[in-house]
Amino acid sequence: MVSERDVDEPSLRQPAAQAPAPEDVAARVEALLRESAYAVLCTQAEGQAYGSLMAVALEPDLRRLYFATPTTTRKFANLSASRDVALVFDDRYQAPPPSQEPGLDLQDLSALTIQGRARRLEGPERAEAAAALEARHPALAAFLEAPSCALFAVEVARGFFVTRFQEVAEWRP
Numbered sequence: 085m086v087s088e089r090d091v092d093e094p095s096l097r098q099p100a101a102q103a104p105a106p107e108d109v110a111a112r113v114e115a116l117l118r119e120s121a122y123a124v125l126c127t128q129a130e131g132q133a134y135g136s137l138m139a140v141a142l143e144p145d146l147r148r149l150y151f152a153t154p155t156t157t158r159k160f161a162n163l164s165a166s167r168d169v170a171l172v173f174d175d176r177y178q179a180p181p182p183s184q185e186p187g188l189d190l191q192d193l194s195a196l197t198i199q200g201r202a203r204r205l206e207g208p209e210r211a212e213a214a215a216a217l218e219a220r221h222p223a224l225a226a227f228l229e230a231p232s233c234a235l236f237a238v239e240v241a242r243g244f245f246v247t248r249f250q251e252v253a254e255w256r257p
Contacts, residue, residue: 109253113245116173116196117142121220125151126170127162134162139224140171141216147257149198150213152228152235160234163202169238171198194247196255200238210235
């Protein structure tokens with residue numbers, strides 16, 4: 085259980101009776117991850133946060149995910165400075181623009197922030213990650229073979245699943 089001292093989300097401090105059932109959260113998180121081909125990777129260096137839209141692939145058990153980046157990017161430099169990352173997944177792609185459906189608001193959307201540690205892959209692990217990324221994103225095939233392409237695995241520590249704009253539940257794979 086997360087202690088109040090470790091929580092940056094006030095709604096996680098609610099009594100357990102108000103929290104969603106863990107199996108419901110797990111099912112919704114799994115569905116969101118399996119339907120999402122992209123996430124925003126959040127890195128940081130020198131006290132400055134940086135976000136990058138990334139193509140991702142996931143292991144079936146959801147404990148690890150993969151992404152690729154050129155070695156000449158800011159995100160690569162940031163990952164070299166700090167392996168701690170967050171990835172944000174959401175389901176807004178399923179929602180029509182508010183101008184087309186005026187009744188839709190943030191209450192209808194959900195998001196998941198995954199926290200973990202990134203690790204650059206080499207050898208057989210790199211080949212496995214490249215195969216997973218190419219299976220999910222065939223257009224990346226040539227990029228994944230480039231010498232300047234680095235592949236990373238993120239070991240998922242936990243996630244925060246947000247629904248109805250402010251209801252937050254912790255998830256662990």
